[in-house]
Amino acid sequence: MSMRILGAPRQYIQGPGALAQLPGLVEEFGRAPFVVADPVALEREGSPLAEAPVARFAGEITLAEIDRLAGLAREAGAGLVVAMGGGKAIDAGKGVARALGRPIVVVPTVASNDAPTSRLIVVYDEDHRIREVLMLPHNPDVVLVDTAIIARAPRRLLAAGIGDALSKTFEARACAAAGGRNFFGGTTPLAALALADACYATIRRDGEAALACTERGAPDAALEAVVEAAVLLSGLGFESGGLSLAHSLTRGLTAHPRLAGALHGELVAYGTLVQIAHEGSDTASAAEIAAFCRACGLPVRLADLGLPEPTPADIAAITGPTLAAPHMRHLARPATPESLAAAIRTVETGL
Known part of the structure; x- marks a missing residue:
């Protein structure tokens, strides 16, 4: 019998004004910080550390971009990476x-997915297609989530985070039922299933109210709950719980040139509906989840992602890379080109 393994960041800190703790955290490490930041985040929020060198992320995470940034960090004598x-x-x-073997502090300025808590590094090619997944030796050392910053971000980004979180209970349970392995090479522990279930319950209860916070630009209890679900519970739920069809479908969707520009969480929300259809869940529950997606502004059809009236060739272009994804093994009913295409057609005709 294989081991049950649960992984997590060494420290997770969330709340309005949390960014003020960053200088003290950096001092605890006692190393020279180097900031890798999104230019939009820099323009909106400024550098999180006034004296630290800053490298601007170019926009797509390719192997070449990682090499470029790592070279700048070496030149700066970086002892600690701060990713913002x-x-x-x-x-x-x-x-x-990973390239420098340094600790990392993660400072998300949006809650559009659960990347902050994960040790995974999803690498794309120059055409924005997923190329490979690299891994840190362990989860981030610190995740620092300032919800006052998250509340000022565009509504669509929080909606994407809800979409990414939506899948985790379905995927973790599918992985466990199929006897699959999580991202630590172990079987799914009960704790991961509980976290994934709590993630789903939280976003269903508070998701729409949290999205309203982005209109006001100020956090409240609903936003705090949903951010924790989208960043922490979702991250632990997928990494220790395992993935399945919903995330596998992002491989196929990003391979289609008409769909590569959608946000990750938007693709996962659509993929969740396809997984539910493939599993043959009851129609009423599936329709309820689709209605929730609509209320959050998440896609429920390929047309919502930029592909109206998909042809059989379009669907074949999506199913091919999807079926090649390793997480497709995590299904009680194995998928075939025909069964996956049928599930997509079910979603397309309406849940």
Whole structure:
């Protein structure tokens, strides 16, 4: 019998004004910090550390971009990496920390996905298609989430975080039922299933109210709950719980040139509906989840992602890379090109 393994960041800190703790945290490490930041985050919030050198993330996380940033960090004598911005900028910072063997502090400025807590680094090619997944030796040392900053970010980004979080209970349970492995090579522990379930319950209860906070630009209890769900519970739920069809479908969706520009969480929300259809869940529950997606502004059709009236060739272009994804093994009913295409058609015709 294989081991049950749960992984997590060494420290997770969340709340309005949390960024003020960053200088003290850096002092605890006693190392020269180097900041990798998204240019939009820098323009909106400024550098999180006034005296530290800053490298601007170029926008797509490729192997070449990681090498470029790592070279700048070496030149600066970096002893600690601070990654600031959205998911791709954070993964770029993780790539630098991995290349240099340095600790990392993650400062998300949006809650659009669960990259901040994960040790995974999703690498794309120049055409914005997923190329490979690298890994840090362990989860980030510190994740520092300032919800006053998150509340000022665009509504669409928080909605994407809700979309990314939506899948985790379905994927973790599918992985466990299929006897799959999580991202630590172990079987799914009960704690991961509980975290994934809590993530789903939280976003369903507070998701719409949290999105309203972005209109006011100030956090409240609903936003705090949803940010914790989208960043912490979702991250632990997928990494220790395992993934399945919903995330596998992002491989196929990003491979289609008409869909590569959508946000990760938007793709996962659509993928969740396809996984539910493939699993044959009851129609009423599936329709309820689709209605929740609509209320949050998340896609429920390929047309919402930029592909109206998909042809059989379009669907084939999506199913091919999806079926090649390793997480597709985590299904009670194995997927075939025909069964996956049928699930997509079910979603397209309406849940």
